[in-house]
Amino acid sequence: MIGKICGTGSYIPSLVWDNEKLAQLVETDDEWIRERTGIARRHLIDGEETTSYMAAQAAGEALKDAGVRPEEVDLIVVATMSSQNIMPCTACEVQKVIGAVNAACFDLNAACTGFLFALNTAQAYIGQGIYKTAIVIGTESLSNMVNWDDRSTCILFGDGAGAVVLKASEDGKYSQVTYSDGSRGDVLTCSSRNQKKFEDEPRDESTYMQMDGGEVFKFAVSKVPEAVRELLDKEQMTTEEVSYYILHQANVRIVRSVAKRLGEKAEKFPTNMEEYGNTSSASIPILLDELNKKKTFQNGDFIVLSGFGGGLTYGASLIRW
Numbered sequence: 001m002i003g004k005i006c007g008t009g010s011y012i013p014s015l016v017w018d019n020e021k022l023a024q025l026v027e028t029d030d031e032w033i034r035e036r037t038g039i040a041r042r043h044l045i046d047g048e049e050t051t052s053y054m055a056a057q058a059a060g061e062a063l064k065d066a067g068v069r070p071e072e073v074d075l076i077v078v079a080t081m082s083s084q085n086i087m088p089c090t091a092c093e094v095q096k097v098i099g100a101v102n103a104a105c106f107d108l109n110a111a112c113t114g115f116l117f118a119l120n121t122a123q124a125y126i127g128q129g130i131y132k133t134a135i136v137i138g139t140e141s142l143s144n145m146v147n148w149d150d151r152s153t154c155i156l157f158g159d160g161a162g163a164v165v166l167k168a169s170e171d172g173k174y175s176q177v178t179y180s181d182g183s184r185g186d187v188l189t190c191s192s193r194n195q196k197k198f199e200d201e202p203r204d205e206s207t208y209m210q211m212d213g214g215e216v217f218k219f220a221v222s223k224v225p226e227a228v229r230e231l232l233d234k235e236q237m238t239t240e241e242v243s244y245y246i247l248h249q250a251n252v253r254i255v256r257s258v259a260k261r262l263g264e265k266a267e268k269f270p271t272n273m274e275e276y277g278n279t280s281s282a283s284i285p286i287l288l289d290e291l292n293k294k295k296t297f298q299n300g301d302f303i304v305l306s307g308f309g310g311g312l313t314y315g316a317s318l319i320r321w
């Protein structure tokens with residue numbers, strides 16, 4: 001038994017900061033950001049929008065797309081590192097909003113690989129026959145963790161949420177590899193939670209994300225292809241059999257480099273970081289939702305999802321649409 005994706009949804013906040021806006025905050029320019037990252041804009045939470053609000057909107061849309069009633073949901077797993085509350089967890093807040101009264105709900109944090117870990121967790125429950133219907137969500141308000149005076153990080157991140165509904169099915173495919181290297185955790189850190197709105201100053205330095213960009217870049221371009229190859233070898237598949245690779249949307253140069261290292265065409269690697277920047281655990285489900293809505297995938301397509309990020313963590317999953 002596997003959990004087949006039968007619906008997707010996403011929520012993108014409406015406040016948009018383009019590269020010109022950032023050039024008013026720090027010494028940078030649109031050309032540099034586009035060239036080095038592929039990012040042109042990012043969407044940020046505003047007003048009543050929060051990590052759980054976005055998650056609930058994305059989940060509601062995914063349920064609608066799947067034609068599943070909230071009471072049918074057995075499990076909600078939320079991947080996030082930016083919940084506005086420590087307790088209750090974001091998944092419980094989603095449950096309350098959407099009325100999934102029968103669901104068991106919890107959050108997990110594996111930074112930008114979070115969605116894959118959450119998907120693995122839901123697949124394990126379904127595979128064991130414990131649950132039949134699950135919602136898996138990635139949701140982040142990274143604007144609360146970004147130092148908007150630091151040009152080396154603030155250009156990269158944005159906010160948003162994406163969700164998928166899984167239903168137990170005999171027909172389909174799920175396979176995964178995931179890894180963590182805690183010894184390299186200092187490459188990407190944020191040591192305490194920000195309880196203020198992102199514009200509010202002053203802030204404690206410890207609430208800002210710190211990153212060694214070069215090290216993260218090298219880690220991603222070596223480990224992602226390694227994970228994808230291991231996954232395909234495990235399934236005795238070749239890259240030619242994969243229709244699409246949905247990679248974590250951190251940097252277009254990372255995506256291109258992974259495509260090259262796998263000997264694959266760039267067209268098989270759709271991207272949307274130009275519009276949203278890096279939304280961490282939300283980036284893979286947001287892109288999945290966009291492509292699903294565009295009817296990009298055909299029944300039977302093999303799709304590889306791959307993420308990497310803080311921890312350090314990384315992995316790849318194979319699904320059949």
Ligand code: COA
Binds near residue numbers: 037152216308309310
């Ligand atoms: N605008 C203009 N110049 C900038 C800049 C900005 N926003 N940020 C850095 N620079 C400058 C640097 O100060 C440096 O100047 P110097 O040569 O005078 O010292 C120069 O540009 C090159 O900096 P460098 O850090 O080597 O650039 P890069 O090509 O490695 O790109 C990142 C930087 C952050 C875009 C890139 O390393 C990256 O994307 N890494 C991965 C980060 C990531 O994905 N993190 C999340 C993972 S989940």
